[in-house]
Amino acid sequence: MTAPILEIDDLHVHFPVTGGGLLGTGRKTLHAVNGLSLHLNKGECLSLVGESGCGKSTTALAVMGLQEPTSGSIRFRGQPFSGPEAPGRMDRARAAQIVFQDPYASLNPRQTVWASLAAPLRLHGVTAKSEVEDRIATMLKSVGLSAEQGRRFPHEFSGGQRQRIGIARALILGPEIVVLDEPVSALDVSIRAQIINLLLDLQDQFGLSYLMISHDLSVVEHMSDRVAVMFFGEIVETGPWQSIFTNPIHPYCRRLIATIPDPDVILGRSRKPTDGEQPDPPAGWRFADTGLESPDLTKKPDPSELVEVEPDHFVRLARI
The missing domain is CATH 3.40.50.300 (P-loop containing nucleotide triphosphate hydrolases)
Incomplete structure (x- = not known):
């Protein structure tokens, strides 16, 4: 490889x-x-996505x-x-x-x-x-x-x-x-x-x-080979773009993907995968950074790690 x-x-x-x-x-x-x-692999497009203030641009400046x-x-x-x-x-x-x-x-x-x-x-x-x-x-x-x-x-x-x-x-x-x-x-x-x-x-x-920094998920979906989702300084989910857009697992990632306008949903012809039941994390783990409120960035985050839940698809989890 x-x-x-x-x-x-x-x-x-x-x-x-x-x-x-x-x-x-x-x-x-x-x-x-x-x-x-x-x-970042040779010849690929890796997109770093997340809402404003999550650390995307700081990462780019460091690179x-x-x-x-x-x-x-x-x-x-x-x-x-x-x-x-x-x-x-x-x-x-x-x-x-x-x-x-x-x-x-x-x-x-x-x-x-x-x-x-x-x-x-x-x-x-x-x-x-x-x-x-x-x-x-x-x-x-x-x-x-x-x-x-x-x-x-x-x-x-x-x-x-x-x-x-x-x-x-x-x-x-x-x-x-x-x-x-x-x-x-x-x-x-x-x-x-x-x-x-x-x-x-x-x-x-x-x-x-x-290495693309963006919050426009329609652009990300069109250009990316892989996607990494940031939530206030940490990667909470990363994987091939198909996995992120069709099978988001972390609650924040699912909420982010759900914001993409879908004409079929508006017309009542289909349901987005994020409309379904939240998948459970692996046994012995819990989702990290699940709160919908902004965390206190002056405090050190709780210990957690990216765990592979399917091939090349990683989700941030914390041990129970």
Whole structure:
């Protein structure tokens, strides 16, 4: 079996917060990410889903080196990708890039598209003008734009075109991993399908591995090979997308899947699997994090672990 291209093992990200003591001197710790373990295989799309504030973006920032983990490890092709042995920013940029949610805010309004794409190439030693121009023209064509459009400024493009530019900039250095941070949530519904199909085509063309951060489950269902569901800093269920969407087991996961609009349910023609009886956990275990209320993130979570309930399908459980 081929080793994963990215491995996250027991990742913790904590932030100090000021409590309500005298003059604000009380100190507490916010447990943003708690013991998160994931792996990303070559050429697959792994989606990290959950409601706002669950730790998805913090995890993505840790992968990109923009947030230092409190503990745990991140490895790229078996080599350290975090901590004191992590590669420098230049090497990290050639391994992993990110596509941001807001395509306009992520582009410099004072630079042409050509200048935005040329800057990382030159920074990484590609200085020959002909090579820079060829690589920019090829990349723009790959995302559905022309070389001539590269001479324009970001404000001259539509939202969908700007996101294409953001994707081109992320891919210009030839990374193997691309973090997709809500890649279509800021776009019109009519444009989303085009960008999703573009991302899937580019994944095949360049052999990319996607770590997608999203709360749009319809996008997740369409793009993902595997899904990991987060609930306030912890993975509560993970598995192939078919297992997560057709046979959710953890109460939070079932509640999340039940929020997907289903025309058949509205018309009374079928029932979603989440409408049925809650499955029981294995003997000797109970579901962890079952409360519907937000937990106190300044307290250390109760001991629990991911247990395999069917092939490649894991659910967070606690021992009775």
